[in-house]
Amino acid sequence: KQEVTQIPAALSVPEGENLVLNCSFTDSAIYNLQWFRQDPGKGLTSLLLIQSSQREQTSGRLNASLDKSSGRSTLYIAASQPGDSATYLCAVPSWTSGTYKYIFGTGTRLKVLA
Amino acid sequence: DVKVTQSSRYLVKRTGEKVFLECVQDMDHENMFWYRQDPGLGLRLIYFSYDVKMKEKGDIPEGYSVSREKKERFSLILESASTNQTSMYLCASSESGATYGYTFGSGTRLTVV
Numbered sequence: 001k002q003e004v005t006q007i008p009a010a011l012s013v014p015e016g017e018n019l020v021l022n023c024s025f026t027d028s029a030i031y032n033l034q035w036f037r038q039d040p041g042k043g044l045t046s047l048l049l050i051q052s053s054q055r056e057q058t059s060g061r062l063n064a065s066l067d068k069s070s071g072r073s074t075l076y077i078a079a080s081q082p083g084d085s086a087t088y089l090c091a092v093p094s095w096t097s098g099t100y101k102y103i104f105g106t107g108t109r110l111k112v113l114a
Numbered sequence: 115d116v117k118v119t120q121s122s123r124y125l126v127k128r129t130g131e132k133v134f135l136e137c138v139q140d141m142d143h144e145n146m147f148w149y150r151q152d153p154g155l156g157l158r159l160i161y162f163s164y165d166v167k168m169k170e171k172g173d174i175p176e177g178y179s180v181s182r183e184k185k186e187r188f189s190l191i192l193e194s195a196s197t198n199q200t201s202m203y204l205c206a207s208s209e210s211g212a213t214y215g216y217t218f219g220s221g222t223r224l225t226v227v
Contacts, residue, residue: 034215042220043120043204049215089157091216099145099164100208101172102216106156 002027002094006105013080014113021075021108023090028068034102035064035075036089044089048075080112117141118207120219127226133192135222137205143217144210146188148172148180150201151221157204163188164210195226 003026013019023033032051036044048057048064050073056065063076077084089107093100121136137146147162149172159172161180169180177199181189188207192199202223206216 031213032215036218041202041223044206044216044218046215046217051213097162097170098168099162099170099210101147101159101162102206104157 002030002092002103004090004092004103004105006088006090006108008108009106010109010111012111012113015080015082017080017112018076018078019080019110021077021088021110023073023075023105025071025073025092025103027092027094028071030068030092031100032093033064033066033073034091035062035073036091038087038089038107040086047088077110080110082112082114085110085112118205118217118219120203120205120222122222123220125222125224127192127195127224129196129226131192131195131226133195133224133226135190135192135203135205135224137188137190137207137219138186139188139207139217140186141207141217142185143207144185145208146182147206147208147216148178148188148190149204149206150174151204152201160190195224197226200224200226 005024034049035047050057050066061078087107091102091104118139148160149157163182179191205219
């Protein structure tokens with residue numbers, strides 16, 4: 001059974017720092033991995049979707065890497081800003097009952113201090 | 115861009131009421147999902163559907179039902195709302211296949227009093 005873990009659960013950093021969020025999964029036979037951002041009381045916003053054939057995806061100050069063999073992904077945020085404060089979740093697909101459904105980590109709550 | 119729209123951002127209902135949460139997506143996605151999210155428990159899948167009129171139970175279906183009469187609309191029904199169903203409800207959709215990610219709606223915060 002696929003399990004997804006995110007460490008740390010919470011992180012507080014001063015503005016301007018570069019930071020890394022971690023995501024681990026137990027079954028390396030995945031097709032992709034998706035990173036989301038969630039602001040308090042809101043839905044999830046997709047940040048990056050990395051296919052299994054890719055090792056990295058970049059969007060602005062965000063860079064996500066995927067190492068299937070070790071069961072890990074990292075989300076790198078460059079030059080963090082207070083507006084980056086949110087919860088970040090990763091998810092991987094798992095086949096069940098005729099379709100793929102995502103298994104989510106419990107998230108890393110990030111606070112960037114001005 | 116794909117848009118997933120949940121009809122209400124906030125709802126307050128009384129115990130025992132029948133509650134409908136609506137979700138509509140505009141990109142012809144085959145798959146639709148309902149999750150609830152609670153502090154410390156993360157996202158838990160309630161029901162999902164991979165085609166019109168098809169539905170599958172997720173991890174916590176008790177106390178809920180769903181309806182998918184049209185491809186774009188997936189409704190979550192609380193037959194008799196209870197206080198332990200107070201939660202954030204999130205709808206998502208995706209194309210069929212392993213390589214496509216999820217798109218989420220903005221969520222419905224339901225309070226049952």
